[in-house]
Amino acid sequence: MASRAGSTGIDATLYRREGQWCTALVDVSLGTTAAQEAVDALPEKVRKILGSQQASEADILALTEVLVPAAGHASPVARFVAVNNGEVVLDEVISGLQVQTSDIDCGPFPNLVALARARGGQFPYLVAEASKDGGEVRLYHSSVKGSEESRGVTGDPEEAHHARKVPGRYDEPKNQSSTEEIWRRNAEDLAQQIDELARDHRVRLIVLAGDIKARELVASKLGAANKPITSILEQHTRTGGADQRAFAQAVQEKVDEVLGRDLQELSARVSNRSGNGRTDLALGFESVVAALQQAQVETVLVSEYQDDQTLIALNADPWLLSEEAEDHADLVIGSWPAPEVLLRATALTDASIRYVPAGVLPGGVGIAALLRWPQTAETSA
Template sequence: MASRAGSTGIDASLYRREGQWCTALVDVSLGTTAAQEAIDALPGHIGKLLGSQQATDTDIAALTQALLPADGHASPVARFVAVNNGEVVLDEVIDGLKVESADVDCGPFPNLVALARARGGQFPYLVAEASRDGGEVGLYHSAVKGVGESRDVTGDRDEAHHARKVPGPYDEPKNQANTEEIWRRNAEELAKQIEELARENHVKLIVLAGDIKARELVAGRLGAACKTITSVLDQHTRTGGADQNAFAAAVQERVDEVLGRDVQELSERVANRSGNGRAELALGFDEVVTALQQAQAGTVLVSQYQDDETLMALDAEPWLTGEDSTDHTELVIGSWPAPEVLLRATALTDAAIRYVPDGVLPEGVGIAALLRWPNTTEPAT
């Protein structure tokens, strides 16, 4: 999906689709005979679980057919599949997630909590490799293995070769100027592709490598918004002897730096809003529910998953209410574990959600929200 659950936001359109949803989070690791046998038995096992939850035959068929092993991925690895009215809407492989037993759910809206937890804080980024005769830019996601989209820029090799020919000493400046003009055009085209991919995918990082002259030309043609998120690697990757493992490690280091800065910034924002009567920060389960009901929560921060709480989901604003509430009874569609209802309300109020490590929230607080506007009265103590 365009906006991954649990990254900087959630695709609210998923919750607006009508009809029944079925989701499954399963282990699809390979590498041993037992793992292969488990994969072979998986469709039948999941089909029975779906049937016990009154899933339709169409939904069962669509979901079980998507339960493919994750070839080329190191164990552990999981697959998350969501089906709506017989259509596979989400099918994502999650590296590094160990699933002890299959988690299967059917209901009027998708249960995206497992995906959101696994994807929390992850982001899209670009890797651009420049050379004098062109280059390549790839779109990646920090939580997904492999390139999502790539674009090549290939200059005219014959033109470049002709430009570099030097018939005599008096022609050398002219030919050098022609060669550099070709390099500039290639750099402009690669910069254009970087700008387009960055804008379309809301990337948070651009890693630029390649020939030193070419990457300088490309960097100089990027707009201000892209320059601020560009990290230049002093590596010429488009040569036969390039160390691709070292290059991949250097890119991952830049990705980890962004993830670390993001958590640090969230921690600082929470600390900064904890004073002055805490007017711009909701702390604890009840305050966060109230903020979501008022569409006041800008970013919901979860460090403990509130699995022991339940909430009522509503089919219109304010989207959720407490189990014991007598308000909005005409809108109630059912009761579910709090993490599912909170995630849905977060999406439907255009807020973001982050699953954060210990230390970001005050001690003893499992959930909080950074508010879009301050409370007019101080929270109860």
């Protein structure tokens, strides 16, 4: 998760780090005097809770230092922080999440359930704005406010000026050709930046806007793998009078389309695997646990969070056991709420997890799993 892999692939390296973990999910909303006072009191409140859980002084100091108000974010807004051996490994502001009671936790592995739920089906995407003299491309994640990385391309204004400086002669073939060559180079540079970011972060959407000629040039020079995921907005955003609010809304609509398609595809896959004697869908808590023990799960689907269940976490394969199991005693770390242990086992078996709304899973079950290969009669039992 440190790499924002999200619901399409959890970063298992977090669970492989040694030492104690401390996590905190807290409300950092502002807007009222009471809210401001609550945020101001957070560090001391969290310090006491961490102390009662035998957290180290280094972990307490690292975590409480980053519990600052989320200025610039509309309420409600939460902050999730994870610390390992005195190092802040995760620090994320989650807009739209209302936290009634702070969730503070210390243990041998991180409790990332709250963050995983908040991220939902999040994915990385790019927003590129092109102009004839350059452009900019920014990396975003669908459930996190603000860009994570930005790259710009700036053409040489002197070069463009000299190419067009002869009054009344711009339309002459030589001058026009020089100017168009500059535009072409700028478009190639921006397309290269887009391709690099898309490859490095495995983005699933590219939104391209800006000057009509420039965006057409950039789109034509994108790599073959990125053209199908590119959506062009008919907006010239690199002008002084551009409506940035309308642009942000248009980008969000494109993001929502991808999220909606994801959910439809998941629902269809579950429906296609239900019934008809197929055994590549595990239904129910016990079946999902058994499939995770076999590293058989492709995607865990959670509709109800199984908060009333507990599981045993192991420090090696098969990573988890039911409370009734008596084997693998030498691998036992301890017993925790099922959502934490399930999420950890999902990551450590290279599976993914999705938290889905009611109605996606058949038969009223609260948890299911799409499998990499069919269950055997023994596994099903």
